[in-house]
Structure formats: C-alpha cells, structure tokens
Amino acid sequence: xxxxxxxxxxxxxxxxxxxxxxxxxxxxxxxxxxxxxxxxxxxxxxxxxxxxxxxxxxxxxxxxxxxxxxxxxxxxxxxxxxxxxxxxxxxxxxxxxxxxxxxxxxxxxxxxxxxxxxxxxxxxxxxxxxxxxxxxxxxxxxxxxxxxxxxxxxxxxxxxxxxxxxxxxxxxxxxxxxx
Numbered sequence: 287x288x289x290x291x292x293x294x295x296x297x298x299x300x301x302x303x304x305x306x307x308x309x310x311x312x313x314x315x316x317x318x319x320x321x322x323x324x325x326x327x328x329x330x331x332x333x334x335x336x337x338x339x340x341x342x343x344x345x346x347x348x349x350x351x352x353x354x355x356x357x358x359x360x361x362x363x364x365x366x367x368x369x370x371x372x373x374x375x376x377x378x379x380x381x382x383x384x385x386x387x388x389x390x391x392x393x394x395x396x397x398x399x400x401x402x403x404x405x406x407x408x409x410x411x412x413x414x415x416x417x418x419x420x421x422x423x424x425x426x427x428x429x430x431x432x433x434x435x436x437x438x439x440x441x442x443x444x445x446x447x448x449x450x451x452x453x454x455x456x457x458x459x460x461x462x463x464x465x
Contacts, residue, residue, distance in 0.1 A: 287334075287341050287446075294445040295330075295342060302326045302438075303349050310430075316422035320430035321396060322438075323350045327365040328395035328431065329438035331372025332388060334446045342442070343369025356403075357410045364402045368395045388439055393432030397424045 287295060306322045313319055323346045331339025347362030354361065372395050376382065400423050407415035431438075443449070 287338055291446050294447070295442075298441045298445045299326065299342065299346050299349060301441075302346070306350065307353060313430075315426050317419050318423040318426040321400065321427045322430075322434070323347065323361065323365060324368055324396045324399040324427060325392055325431035325434055325438050326442075327369035327399070328372040328392045329435060330442045331369040331374070331395075332376060332391060332435075333439050333442035333448065334373065336370050336373035336377050338442075338446060339369030339371075339373035340366045341369070343367070356407055356412060356415075360403060360407055360410065363406065364399050367402065368399045371395065371398075389432040389435040392435035392438070393428040396427040396431035400424045400427050 302322050302325075306320075310320045310322050326346050327339060327343030330342035334342070343365030344362050347365030348359070351358050351361045372391055375391060380387075382388070400420070404415040404420050404423075
C-alpha cells in the first residue's frame with residue numbers, strides 16, 4: 287500500500303468501524319449481528335489483491351479488537367487471513383466475470399471468518415464462543431457481507447485509487463491485471 291492510498295484506506299476503515307460499532311450492533315437476527323469488518327477485509331482482497339487484503343484485514347481487525355472483550359489480536363488474525371485469501375482468489379486468476387463472484391466471495395469469507403474467530407477463540411481459552419448461536423452468526427454475517435460486497439469493493443477501489451468501469455465491478459486488481 288502506497289502513501290497515497292493509506293489516508294483513503296484509513297478513512298474507509300474508520301467509516302466501516304463506526305458503522306460496525308453503531309448501526310450493525312443494533313441489527314440483530316436470532317441474536318446475531320453483522321460483521322462489516324470481515325466484509326471490508328474480503329472486499330480489500332478482492333479490490334487490491336493478496337497484500338492489500340491482508341494489510342486492511344489486519345488493521346481493521348486491530349481496530350475492532352480495541353472494542354471487543356476477546357483476546358486482543360484475534361480479529362486481526364482472522365481479518366488478515368480472510369483478506370489474503372480473497373486476494374489470492376483474484377491473483378490465482380479465478381474467473382470473476384460472473385456477477386455472483388464478488389458477493390459469493392464476501393459471503394463465504396464472512397462465514398469462514400466467523401467460524402475461524404469462534405474456533406480460535408475457543409483454542410485461546412474462550413470456550414463460550416462455540417455455542418448454538420454460531421450458526422445464526424454465520425448466516426447473518428454471510429448474508430449481510432454478500433449483500434454489501436459491491437459497495438465495500440467500490441469503497442476499496444476508491445481507497446486504492448483504482449477505476450471502476452461502467453456499472454459492473456472491474457478495474458485492475460493486481461499489478462498487470464487488466465479487465
């Protein structure tokens with residue numbers, strides 16, 4: 287990430303963090319609320335590739351960790367993995383012309399992230415994270431992240447100084463990658 291991208295990425299991170307801590311916490315379905323931070327990590331990977339996805343995932347995870355009563359760094363670890371994995375899909379040349387690719391990756395990344403968070407939390411001494419409500423959390427996070435995927439990717443494209451062509455999500459994702 288260049289010094290020109292960092293202020294914009296920080297602004298996107300702060301906006302998503304504020305939305306997570308205010309609006310998203312009040313939206314509950316079956317006791318579960320959305321996790322916009324995981325959605326941002328996946329979107330950054332989709333928009334900027336493996337390295338940017340990992341960086342945004344790490345810093346957004348650290349930011350949300352400041353407000354959670356879980357082991358510090360757990361969200362950062364999960365966010366780094368989700369952002370890097372989403373970026374790796376793009377770097378590997380997976381066909382992204384299907385309009386369901388972006389929401390599908392964001393939904394899957396959110397679901398996997400919630401499961402990783404619960405399992406790693408249990409390993410780190412928080413056994414109450416593996417509860418019956420985990421299924422609801424996986425579902426809510428997957429649906430919301432899939433729904434907001436294009437908006438989050440567009441914000442990341444703006445943060446990374448990338449162009450969005452037409453109404454479809456396009457634009458260079460990794461150096462040398464052209465739509």
